[in-house]
Amino acid sequence: MKRVVVILLILLTAFTAFARGGSEVSATKASSDNPFDTYVELIMYSSGSSGKDTAAVLAQFNTLLREKYNTTINVTNLGWDNYNNQYQLILTTGEPADLMYVNPNLYGMYAPNGAFKDLTDLFAQYMPTVSSYFSDGELAQVKVDGRLYMIPSYETNFSQNGIFYRLDLAKKYGLGEIDSLKAFEAYASTIAANERGMRVIDGNPEQTLFQLFKATYGFESIAGSNTSIIMVNGYDDIHTIIAYPFTDAYVEWAHRMKEWALKGYWSSNALSSTMDPWSSIQVGTSAITQANADGAKNMMGYMASKLPHSESAYWSLANLTGYSYINPVTENGYAVPASSPNGERALRILEAIKTDQRLFDLWMYGIEGRHFSLTEEGNLIKPALGVDPATVNAHSMSGAQYAMRVQTLMRNDEGVWDGYDDLIARLQSIAVLNKFGAVSIDYSDVQAELAAVNQVVKQYGHPINIGIVDNVDAAIAEYRRQLKTAGIDRLLGAVSEQMEQYYIRNAIH
Amino acid sequence: MKTTAISIRPDSGTKSFTLLGYGVMAIITIICFVPFWLIVAASISDEATILREGFKLWPRTVSLDAYRSIFQGSKALLHSYLVTIFVTSVGTLLALLLTSMTGYVLIRVDFPHRNGIAFFIYFTTLFSGGVIPTYILFVKYLALKNTVWVLILSCLLSPWNIFLMRNFMKSIPYSLVEASKIDGANDLQIYTAVMVPLSKAGLATVGLFIALNYWNDWYHASLYITQEALYPLQYLLYRMLSNAEYMKQAAAAGIFLDTVSLPSETLKMATALVVTGPILLLYPFVQKYFVKGIMIGSVKG
Amino acid sequence: MITPILVYFIIFAYLPMVGMWLAFTKFDFRLGFFKSPFVGLKNFQYLFKSGIFSRLIRNTVLYNVAFLLGGNAAQILCALFLSDLPSKRFVKISQSIIFLPYFISWVLVGLFSYALFNIDNGVINTIFRSLGLSEYNFYLKPQAWPAIIIAIQIWKGLGYGSVVYLSVISGIDQEIYESARIDGASKWQQIANITLPMIKATFVLLVMFNLGSILKGQFQLFYQLVGNNGLLFNVTDIIDTYVYRSLVVNFDIGMGSAAGVFQSVFGCILVLSVNALVKRFSEELALF
The missing domain is CATH 3.40.190.10 (Periplasmic binding protein-like II)
Structure with a gap:
């Protein structure tokens, strides 16, 4: 044992001797004429x-x-x-x-x-x-x-998401195009109740629902990652930084999700499903999927070749928020x-x-x-x-x-989807400054909290988000408790502080 | 086989053992076979049918799309087969030689440091420095990035195989080693003339494990190989799969420029078969060493 | 003779161990490997932050013990049968086929198990319904998962593991069996008195190797079967899946290394003490 330690020490010093120290940033060479x-x-x-x-x-x-x-x-x-x-x-x-x-x-x-x-x-x-x-x-x-x-x-x-859906099915049941959350609900309930062998979303609906949630309540994601539960309270309420599971809106939404899940919008096993919603709509087992404007354009092309008798339409979530973002x-x-x-x-x-x-x-x-x-x-x-x-x-x-x-x-493709230009024009007309798209938060002081919180979100949050817990209120209470233990408050504090500095630095009001 | 020469009437214990054995093994065999059959069936199915209806024991529609997209770049595939075969055969031979020599040294009671060395080897299974230092070593100091040697070296010796080898050699009567020593054989002669022939089953087992390890290794390629010409088979297929998977999602996110549609579920299945095939062919050759009583003749001789 | 082997391990195993240093630093690309600031045990904090760490250790250890015992029992059983059944043809075919699951990737295993267990059109629930039994929603109820996970792990490792035992059994001198038979020992007695003692060393070897990694887990097994289904985590979460979930969004070199160091130290202590214990009973069986 002792000898092993000695060997280790020798090796360690040897390695130190030839390991790379600081990175050598080479100076740019003095430029000659050419x-x-x-x-x-x-x-x-x-x-x-x-x-x-x-x-x-x-x-x-x-x-x-x-x-x-x-x-x-x-x-x-x-x-x-x-x-x-x-x-x-x-x-x-x-x-x-x-x-x-x-x-x-x-x-x-x-x-x-x-x-x-x-x-x-x-x-x-x-x-x-x-x-x-x-x-x-x-x-x-x-x-x-x-x-x-x-x-x-x-x-x-435009990075903003929307719902890409089967319009032919809406027409089949005498429904019009989706233009509100209520219309979406009517559409989805009809599909869930009447279409056999099909779900509204076949596969994991987490991401799609999260987009709907944000757009419905006007919460704004910050710092790149969509799964981060820390958000800005609203486009105009930039100083209120929230952890959404602690809001009343979330409680309301969670109950609604439970209702949707019970109606069979998606399978109660969806969290473990390996089906992805992009494939499932193409083979006819999903009625909707999420996509941004360019994604919707691609989807139109795919649907035409994969399910030639179907008809698709696209409802941008910018319709819920009333504004759109240009990508940062x-x-x-x-x-x-x-x-x-x-x-x-x-x-x-x-x-x-x-x-x-x-x-x-x-x-x-x-x-x-x-x-x-x-x-x-x-x-x-x-x-x-x-x-x-x-x-x-x-x-x-x-x-x-x-x-x-x-x-x-850059060049444009010769069009596949007539509606695309209208959509872009509309998004352009309601485009606003993307206030939160370019923040980069330095998490180094709260690494431990961030890691712990991220894992709690997956373990406790996702089942609530897709409505498969037995008792919604109890589950939320437990979720909140776990978040507290994981250090959500410290994390929230760190993000809020850096957001304030960011607003000042970039003159965002 | 010597056992068959001696005929003793089976007693009731043997009968019940045999009966139970067939029953249990038949069930286990079926449980192991069905999923594999599902893979075969799915690999020749049509992508949309799989997604819509799930796995079927008998494919309703037959489509060879998945195989087509694997063999499309058949030059790359052929190339990767060659890389894998080279790495596997050279690596296995080298590793088997070193492993068996170590095993032999470790059973020699007259070798004073054998316990120390055994610990020295075992210790490496407990602690590892992670990817980064190993990468620095291979790439910066040994300059082995994008060579086949990095693939051979990184899986060359495993403590587990060494100890397994030692374990096999321990079961060889040590008196044989001593007898040869008295006959004047040196260490190397004892190794080649006594240990190697007597541990055929062990060599076959360890050799099989080493070969499987080389054959299945895509991970080291993902770290050290960035040139397509040097991709081993597993990594080539792994990349093909993950790219197909990604493109599907990227297309919907609007960031993919070309509208390519690739089979991905059936591709998963087909690659599983393409990868498994050749090594399965090897297995019967190894199998013959696992027959009971194979040792008996050699010990007597 | 042993020198090349020692050199190999020094260069490719011991030298890189300096990498464990990363677990105690906050890595900075400008400063490089050894000059990045030392942060002590800070990188380990996130493991304990959630307060479920003891449960993770319990799960990881229990699963590994179950894999070890269950796996070996099944492998030994198969090896016993395969080495002794009279039809060589059957043995050959069966032996080849039980090796097949080893080649099936975890991704595919995950796909199959969803096809088997899901509530909508899963095989098991379809059978339940056709028998008039009430359906069982596996993905909402954690109870069944330990058994499922253990069974799948045993299934997958069966061929590989039984080869080890088969080759050990094939090495046993047949004369011992013959004389036992002449003494009137039944098949079962032969197994109990000859075969099992002969494979004891192999079993101990396997145990020792597994103890060292008792806190490490088959990440792919758990991840592909359970994925992100939080409802099942109480009984299916192991250290590796927890670390993965914690760091997948925001990977940090130091924190990633920290988990590994923790697992290694724990395994090392365990192995050293068990080896000392084994040595007391039998010098032969000890690893070193």
């Missing part, structure tokens, strides 16, 4: 998978990029399953990497801990055109303690890891791609004449006209593409 003098291969990591044709597209893209800027990009898609894992490994070990796709989750996890290079000054210096697109307010959304660690994408899209600029972006030796080049190349339609088209849509053709207005037809669709493989790089989006160069 910043593209030397050839550089940029290493990019992204979440998601690549399409079968992506290698071919990238080859063409890199030839062009090399001609123009003496640079190539080596993209590695880390898959959907374990990019989180890989990011952690790459960033902790300081492996060579120049650009990494980030979403709010990844950004919130790594930016405050120093994993990314500080781009606050470099952005305007090396990306003058793109940086000029952003207002100070928009950039402030992405800053952590006043410093910028990512190059956000630049686009307008934090949604997607590129970060430069602190250990990157080519930070300057990486930014220059991003500027190049985001301002050059040809490079941009290749990156985003693939090869013209193969993956897409253009209409006269410059809209996309996919795949290209005159090409047998069966012979065209997909080009996609997921995260690496989301982060590249820039509205000035």
Whole structure:
């Protein structure tokens, strides 16, 4: 035993001696006259998978990029399953990497801990055109303690959810389109009572119901994560930060959920169901699913091919709240890891791609004449006209593409759904500033509480949320008690405090 | 088989044992077989039917979509088979050699530190440093990222297999070791001439476990392999599955650009079979070492 | 002869153990591995925050003990039968088939068990209804789950585990059986007096290996079967699933490592004491 300890100690010291100390942030090289003098291969990591044709597209893209800027990009898609894992490994070990796709989750996890290079000054210096697109307010959304660690994408899209549902079934029972919670309830009850082999939601309804809940009472989520139970009381009541299980609204809602569950909107086993609501509506076992505007558009296409005799419609939850949000600029972006030796080049190349339609088209849509053709207005037809669709493989790089989006160069698809333009126009007309979309809360002082609370929500909250507990009031009382034990008050305090600072910093009233 | 040569009339105890044995084993076999059959049936079903009606013992509609999407990139699949076969065979041979040698050393009573070393090896099952330090080691100091060696090295030795081996070798009469020593055999000769032939069943078992471990390992590939050409089979299929799963959800969330529809439930089933197939072929070769009395001849000889 | 093995374990097992240090730090990418600030036991706090930690330990330990005992009993039984049934053909086929569940991924096991137990069209409830019995809503009632989970774990490990015992039994000298038979010992007596004592060492080995990881659990088994169904957690929650739920939204390197360190220390103490105890009774059976 003693010897083992000695060996361990020796090993420990040995490892210490050669383990990496602080990360060496290399200074950007003094630029000569031509910043593209030397050839550089940029290493990019992204979440998601690549399409079968992506290698071919990238080859063409890199030839062009090399001609123009003496640079190539080596993209590695880390898959959907374990990019989180890989990011952690790459960033902790300081492996060579120049650009990494980030979403709010990844950004919130790594930016405050120093994993990314500080781009606050470099952005305007090396990306003058793109940086000029952003207002100070928009950039402030992405800053952590006043410093910028990512190059956000630049686009307008609406993240707000809605209910995508089978209109043909409504018509079958003489019901109209859904335009209120009451109409929704009527629709759902009719389906549950009359349609055999179908549920309103086949699969776990938790997420959909949560969206409905928020929209019904006007609660606003903060800090990225939807499952977080801490919310803002209302769009105009920004200083009241609540934990919703402690509200009267929640009690009322929980009773309603119990009622819905008893009516058979979903299975009492739904929490364990492995069916996902997106698939189940496509095979005809669900009547509704949730989707945002773009998701609804995709869904329309799927439904037309999977259930050709059905008819679908979409009810945006913006109808309940009366306003809509444009996605915050934090949604997607590129970060430069602190250990990157080519930070300057990486930014220059991003500027190049985001301002050059040809490079941009290749990156985003693939090869013209193969993956897409253009209409006269410059809209996309996919795949290209005159090409047998069966012979065209997909080009996609997921995260690496989301982060590249820039509205000035983006193209629209030739329409699949007539209602889409109207919907967007309507959402646009009621769009308001997204006050809470860009907060990033630093949980480091309340890590233990956060972890404990998150687990309580899953254990005690979810069964109430989908109405499968026997006694709603008793269950809520127990839920609240468990939350208290887990430290909800400290957590709430920490969030409230940081929200106040955030409001002041960003001049939000 | 020597036992069959001696005929003793079965007593009632043997009869009841045999009867009970057939009964119990038949039931267990069925319980183990049905789910596997469901997988086979589901893998050749139509995706929508599975989602709508659940699993059926007999598929009503037959569709080979799932297999089609697996074999679509057949070059990648072939490649990954080669990687897996290489890793499994080289790794298993190497691991079996080292494991059996360790087992042998650990049973030699004349080896003074055997208990210390046994503890030294066992201790590694209790504590592990987690992924990050191991990753740093493999990637930064050994520069093995994106090589097959990282796959071989990370599963090479397992304390469990070493101890299992030791356990098998313990059951070999130690007098044989001593006898050979008196005959003038050195340690290595005793190992090759006495221990290896006498522990065939043990070697077969441990070898099977090592091979299964290599064959099934997708986890290390997910950490260390980012080049598609080096994906082992399991990881290739694992990625295929998780991507299909994700695309389905992403499409509804409006963030996916291409409208691809992939079978995902049936794909799960089909991959399960594609992965299992070859290793099942190996099993009968190992099985023959588990026959009762296999040792008897060799000990006598 | 043993040097390469020792080198292997030093490099690939002992060196990385420095990673346990992470459990006591707040990791900062700028500062790296050894310079991140030391925070003492702070990373362990969340484990105890909810006040259900003792229940988690109880569940984890009980499940592991049940897996160990139940699993081995079933495996030994199978091995006994398979090594002695006269029809070699039957044995071969049966032996191959009971190995199949080992290859079925936990995801699929989860799918199947939902198909079996759900209230709407699950196989069991369909049978209940056709027999005129009242249905049983498994996913709302925790009572049945320990049995289900244990049964599934035994089922899945049966083939793999029985191979170990089969090969041990095949190594037993047949002459011992023959002389026993001549002495008039029945089949059952032979099993009790010859076979079982011969496989004792293997069983003890298995026990010792499992004790070390008694606080670790088959995460996939629990996660795929129970998922996020909070109603069942009282009896189905183990440390690993709890840690997963706590950290899935907001992963923290230090807190993740902390749980592992806790499990390891507990297992280590347990194994050391049990090994000392075993050594008292039999030098042969002790691990080290």
